[in-house]
Amino acid sequence: MLRVDIAKQLGEFSIEASFASEGRVTGLFGASGAGKTSLVNIIAGLLRPDRGIIAVDGETLDDTANRVHVPAHRRRIGYVFQDARLFPHLDIRQNLDYGRRMNRLADDAAQRTRVTDLLDIGGLLDRRPGQLSGGERQRVALGRALLAQPRLLLLDEPMGSLDEERKVEILPYLVRLRDEANVPMVYVSHDAGEMRQLATQVVMLRRGRVVAFGGTEVLPSAASSPAG
Ligand SMILES: Nc1ncnc2c1ncn2[C@@H]1O[C@H](COP(=O)(O)OP(=O)(O)OP(=O)(O)O)[C@@H](O)[C@H]1O
Numbered sequence: 001m002l003r004v005d006i007a008k009q010l011g012e013f014s015i016e017a018s019f020a021s022e023g024r025v026t027g028l029f030g031a032s033g034a035g036k037t038s039l040v041n042i043i044a045g046l047l048r049p050d051r052g053i054i055a056v057d058g059e060t061l062d063d064t065a066n067r068v069h070v071p072a073h074r075r076r077i078g079y080v081f082q083d084a085r086l087f088p089h090l091d092i093r094q095n096l097d098y099g100r101r102m103n104r105l106a107d108d109a110a111q112r113t114r115v116t117d118l119l120d121i122g123g124l125l126d127r128r129p130g131q132l133s134g135g136e137r138q139r140v141a142l143g144r145a146l147l148a149q150p151r152l153l154l155l156d157e158p159m160g161s162l163d164e165e166r167k168v169e170i171l172p173y174l175v176r177l178r179d180e181a182n183v184p185m186v187y188v189s190h191d192a193g194e195m196r197q198l199a200t201q202v203v204m205l206r207r208g209r210v211v212a213f214g215g216t217e218v219l220p221s222a223a224s225s226p227a228g
Contacts, residue, residue, distance in 0.1 A: 002026060002152065002184065006042055006052035006062070015039060015208035018052075025178050027199030028188045029219065034205040036188045040154050043186065044079050045072035056152050076103075078145030078153040078183075082160040084137035086129040092140055093125040099148025112147065118180060119143050119173055135166040139173055146181060153177075156188045167194075174198055192219045 005018040015035040028036045041047040043054055045061060048069055054062040056077070061070045078099070086095045096116070100107070116122040119139040129137055138158055145153055158174070159167045171194070178185065178198060189195055195202060196216045204212040204219075212218040 001055075001057060002043070002186065003053065003055040004039070004043065006039075006049035006054065008038065008042060008047065008049050010038060013038075013208060015042075017203070017205070017208070017210050019203050019210055019213050021201045021203070021213075023184070023199065023201030025185045025187050025199045025201070027195045027202045027216075028186060028205060029190065029192070029195050029199075029202055030205035031190055033207075034190075035208040036190075036205055037156055038208075039205070040079075040156050040186060040188055043152075044077055044154055045070060045075050073102075076149070076151050078148055078150035080138070080141050080145050080153065080155045080158050082157045084129070084134075084141035086137055086140060086144070088129050091126055091128055092121065092132070095129065095140060096121075096125075096144050096147055099144050103148050105149060111149075115143050115146050115181075118176055133166070134162050135170045138162070138170055142173070142177065146177075146183065150183060153181075153183050153185045154188075155185055157190075158187075159189075159194065171197060195219055 001020060001022050003020045007016045015038055017039055028039060030036055038047060042049050049062055049064060051064050053060065060068050061075055062068060119142055121139050121143055124132060124136060124140065159170055162170065175198065187198055196219055199216055202214060202216055202218050203210055
């Protein structure tokens with residue numbers, strides 16, 4: 001369960017959000033500038049809330065009243081960005097191993113095979129990121145995040161830099177992660193169609209406020225504008 005009840009002022013923009021989601025994929029949905037990335041950065045611990053609480057599976061990560069702030073690198077939260085941000089000088093095998101080593105986790109060959117099979121990246125291990133397509137790079141970024149054994153995975157528009165063809169290619173892998181990886185996810189997008197296919201709960205943000213929370217039925221219909 002992800003519990004968020006925070007307020008944060010960023011220049012002239014303020015965010016005040018409160019929700020508790022049990023969903024396997026909590027979708028953060030809203031137009032550009034609604035505050036999605038800011039909220040994800042707060043959950044990740046990269047931004048500190050001015051007031052409030054962040055808790056994952058009953059563990060408090062922020063609680064301003066009690067001066068609790070678990071630093072980002074101790075949260076065991078994976079973060080996949082719009083651009084894959086792989087290390088260009090390392091091959092894919094080394095890139096995949098990075099999160100595990102940083103978190104001082106034991107090597108787990110079975111887990112590695114499970115994740116590379118899940119994402120179909122076993123054939124790419126000896127290449128460098130520059131030799132992959134954008135969709136392949138994103139699949140490796142997902143694998144690297146998963147192999148660090150996060151308790152929560154934050155995906156901020158992971159298909160945002162891909163063209164339509166590549167999106168169609170990667171969406172089934174995200175669905176697979178949702179159904180098979182057993183890691184709860186927060187999925188950020190301004191695309192209602194994508195949300196409808198992936199999210200199990202939706203938090204709709206507008207100008208830094210939660211304007212709707214529920215199942216995918218809270219999303220605008222396909223005929224209306226993307227993010228309201
Ligand atoms: N450090 C900051 N100082 C001042 N304003 C900020 C800061 N960070 C974000 N903002 C503002 O907060 C608002 C929300 O930004 P945010 O990136 O969270 O939105 P978003 O919903 O993720 O948008 P997009 O879909 O375009 O990425 C924007 O108006 C942005 O300019």
